[in-house]
Amino acid sequence: MASPASVAAPAALLRLEGVEQFYGQKIRILGPIDLEMREAEFLSLVGPSGCGKSTLLRIVAGVLTPTVGTVRMGGRPLKDVNTRAAMVFQSFALFPWLKVVDNVAVGLESRGLPPRERLKKAQKYIDLVGLSGYERAYPRELSRGMKQLVGLARALAVEPELLCMDEPFSALDVLTARTMRELVLDLWASPVVMTKSILLVTHSIEEAVAMSDRVVVLKANPGRIADEVDLRGLPRPRRPDLPQVRETVDRMYALLA
Ligand SMILES: Nc1ncnc2c1ncn2[C@@H]1O[C@H](COP(=O)(O)OP(=O)(O)OP(=O)(O)O)[C@@H](O)[C@H]1O
Numbered sequence: 411m412a413s414p415a416s417v418a419a420p421a422a423l424l425r426l427e428g429v430e431q432f433y434g435q436k437i438r439i440l441g442p443i444d445l446e447m448r449e450a451e452f453l454s455l456v457g458p459s460g461c462g463k464s465t466l467l468r469i470v471a472g473v474l475t476p477t478v479g480t481v482r483m484g485g486r487p488l489k490d491v492n493t494r495a496a497m498v499f500q501s502f503a504l505f506p507w508l509k510v511v512d513n514v515a516v517g518l519e520s521r522g523l524p525p526r527e528r529l530k531k532a533q534k535y536i537d538l539v540g541l542s543g544y545e546r547a548y549p550r551e552l553s554r555g556m557k558q559l560v561g562l563a564r565a566l567a568v569e570p571e572l573l574c575m576d577e578p579f580s581a582l583d584v585l586t587a588r589t590m591r592e593l594v595l596d597l598w599a600s601p602v603v604m605t606k607s608i609l610l611v612t613h614s615i616e617e618a619v620a621m622s623d624r625v626v627v628l629k630a631n632p633g634r635i636a637d638e639v640d641l642r643g644l645p646r647p648r649r650p651d652l653p654q655v656r657e658t659v660d661r662m663y664a665l666l667a
């Protein structure tokens with residue numbers, strides 16, 4: 411029988427090995443990056459504008475193949491679009507000609523679900539984000555906050571193992587953003603939501619500290635990992651006025667300076 415020490419650790423959910431992205435032949439915009447994400451982890455990426463956060467997310471989503479290096483999902487190298495991940499965008503990226511329900515269901519057809527199941531699944535996540543009653547509305551009839559709820563429901567509806575979010579709250583007003591952060595944390599903790607791992611890109615240190623298990627700090631030119639902060643010891647919920655939370659935010663600002 412194998413002793414505990416010889417039992418292999420479970421494969422990381424996501425693993426980037428020596429990932430580099432070039433623009434043209436000579437300009438390296440990102441990397442080399444080595445990064446691992448555990449199952450059920452909430453990981454945030456922070457860093458200055460242009461350091462390659464969105465590029466990194468596109469690589470993880472499999473819509474961009476890195477010039478150098480390997481991306482692994484559950485140990486297996488990613489070869490194409492990452493069907494185990496879904497994305498929420500800052501600009502919502504909804505289809506204006508589709509009703510809410512069809513926007514939410516949009517990813518389900520390619521995953522082979524029959525129409526009835528698609529509708530059921532879409533409705534589940536519409537209800538979970540609090541948009542019940544707006545199924546037949548078009549994006550133009552919705553506030554920005556509601557549009558982002560559609561974006562969130564659409565991403566969750568495919569029940570990805572990994573939810574990627576690229577500055578999902580920065581196009582929202584302060585109060586709406588706060589409500590949405592709380593919603594995302596509630597959904598992350600909810601047993602009826604299948605998605606358990608979140609990779610968040612944000613400009614906001616306060617947001618990263620309020621939400622994450624771990625924060626990876628990037629620096630620019632080329633985009634590299636500058637630092638990493640483990641926040642698992644910081645109790646939740648992390649109200650911004652709690653001394654421990656404020657100290658952590660201050661420490662992170664000092665790191666970035
Ligand atoms: N098509 C392109 N051509 C040339 N450079 C590009 C191209 N796309 C991205 N870049 C460069 O890659 C770098 C990383 O861009 P990226 O959008 O990933 O950064 P970011 O961290 O997401 O920035 P922001 O915080 O502003 O969203 C930038 O320096 C940018 O100039």
Ligand SMILES: [Mg+2]
Pocket residue numbers: 463464465576
């Ligand atoms: Mg970006």
